[in-house]
Amino acid sequence: MEPGLPVHHSRKYCLSVGLVLLVVSVLIPTLTSKADTTDAAASLLSLVRVDVSGPITDIPLPIHSDLVDGQGIPYVLAIASAEQLQRCGCAYTVLDTAPAGTRYLLAASRDPRERREAGTVANVLYDDGFRIIVRSAPDLTAALSRLGLSPRPLSPVPLPFASPPAPARAAPGIAPNPRIQAMLDKVTEKSLSDSISGLSGLTEVVVGGEAYTITTRNTASGVPIEKATQYVYEQLNALGLTASYHSWSSTAYAGRNVIGELPGVSKPSEVILLVAHLDSINDRTDDPTDPAPGADDDGSGCAALLMAATILKDYRFERTIRFVFTTGEENGLLGSAVYAKKLKDEGQNVLDVVNLDMVAYSTQASPIQNLHTRIPQNPGYQADLAIATLFVEVVNTYGLSESLVPVILKESNDQGDQYSFWENDFPSIMVIEDDNNFNPNYHCKSNMDDLQYLNMAYEAAHTKASLGTVAHLAGLVNNTPTPAGSYLLLLQDQ
Structure with missing residues (x-):
């Protein structure tokens, strides 16, 4: 109590202060609760x-x-x-x-x-x-x-939808190129079969100078996937390509992609990617070290890449060609997601991506092949369509139409590594066997995904068409030049 303050006044003062404190003590929690509720709703x-x-x-x-x-x-x-x-x-x-x-x-x-x-x-x-x-x-x-x-x-960040610049127009059709025809003639069913046999564990391969059987390529298998990636690295290195590993990790998995590069001679900063996933999976088992041969999914795509690398290394192209073998695809496109983001973050000029995923199973008399692009409402659709249209032109121009009936599907299919490149706004397509004649041994559901169930004539046709497409995209040196940038065969009514 202050000196000289009458006693009755001090009691009123204390009562007033007490009343204020009581009101504040009641209101503050209420106001805080409302603020917390508002903040929670906003989050x-x-x-x-x-x-x-x-x-x-x-x-x-x-x-x-x-x-x-x-x-x-x-x-x-x-x-x-x-x-x-x-x-x-x-x-x-x-x-x-x-x-x-x-x-x-x-x-x-x-x-x-x-x-x-x-x-x-x-x-x-x-x-x-x-x-x-x-x-x-x-x-x-x-x-x-x-x-x-x-x-x-699901991508944790919104996707970029940058509208590409208006494309230059090219006349429909491509002229057959004798040098590219010679490349396609080097593709053999025997070479592809041998490659799939080694990748799927049917026969031994040599890794680090020693014989090894690749019984699984499951991303979580440890030694087996390490040996499989090393095997592909050594194959690319032996071809004289610049081979490298690209390590990646996620919350639950880690692995490494394998990259082989054939540098372009006049436009090396412009890059064409040919992609397949190296990993495999067996849905019948929880043990990642159990057998998962993955002959079709995606040994067939990897064999096509190795065949293409073997042939294309002897030629020179305006643009750089990269052969990309991803891992973690079966676990959510993990390896390609990290690699595609890396390319985007570094500002690399990736013009076109061709992803080969399951290209060796068909029981059809006229085997259908699906080419997946983004939906037409996506601003990147036209760039995807340009790649797919060129692919169709290669099939028709180089006499592959009896072995392959390509069908363009415009549906933003998110079940392959091309989706990782779409998420980073790179023009891409997925090349895959017909959805209506799908491999019943996929992920070992009916039988093991083995070489014996595959159609090697179909695989060879896929490989030729993919190789020819990449050759035209990359621009063969000392020959009739291709249009600048990616192949831009775009028709107004498509």
Whole structure:
């Protein structure tokens, strides 16, 4: 009490102060609670589906994937705040609402039973008739793979959709090139068969000067995948190419890609990629060291790359050609995702990517081959279409149409390494066998994915068409020049 202050005044003073403190003590928690609630709401983001009718770039939301569902309807997945959704002015379906930073997995399977079984290991947020969406969790990728699904992470950051510059126009068709025809004539079924035999463990290979049998190429297998990558590295090095490893890691896996480079002579900074995934998987087992021969998936693509490298090394091209053998593809496109981002971050001028994934199984009289591009609503579609159109022209020009019937599918297929390059805005296609005549031994579901079940004439035709496409894209030196940049055979009505 202050000196000289009457006693009755001091009691009123104390009562007043006490009343104020009581009110404040009641209000502050209430105000804090409201503020916390507001902050929590602001930190929540919704994963939404938006069907696509016009250009993707017209959708004013952060887009993390563009896809086609099981009914053939194109759509995008966006992650946005409540405020962004209110402002967007577009129709959307909320699939999940969660704190910012929540990660998601997409897992695809043609078999609805496998998609239903995913509910035994995760809460399925959505099933589009081809793929499911779940929240990511430790070991969930492996669990979904064991159920027969093909999982991949949803990009945690919005995708870039930079509109490419208006392409130059080229006259339809390409003229047959005798030197490229000579390259194609060097492709033999025997060489491809021998290569697949070694990669799938049917015969021994030499690694580090010693005989070794590659019984699996599972990314998590340890020594086997280390030997497989070393084998490919040594093969590329023996061809005189610049061979290198590209190490990568994720939360659950780590591995290394193998790169072989044939430098361009006049435009070395312009790069063409020929890609296949080296890893394999066996859905029947939880043990990554158990046999997973992967003869078709994707020993066939890797054999085609090794054959192409063997032939193309004897020629010179304007542009640099890289032969890229990825790992971690079966675990969510992991190796290609890190490599593609590296290329983007470094500003490398990758003009075209051709991804070969399962190119040796067909029981059809006229074997169909699918060429996957992004959906037409994606601004990168025309660049993909240019590669696919050239591929078709190579088939027709070099007499491969009796062995191969290419069909262009415009559906942003996310089940191959080309999707990693699309996520970084690089023009890409996936070359794969017909979805309607799909290998029943895929991931060892019916039988082991062995060489005995493959169609080597089909594999040889795939290899020739891919080799010819890359040769035209890269620009053979001392010959009729190809158009500047990637092959730009674009028709207004496509």
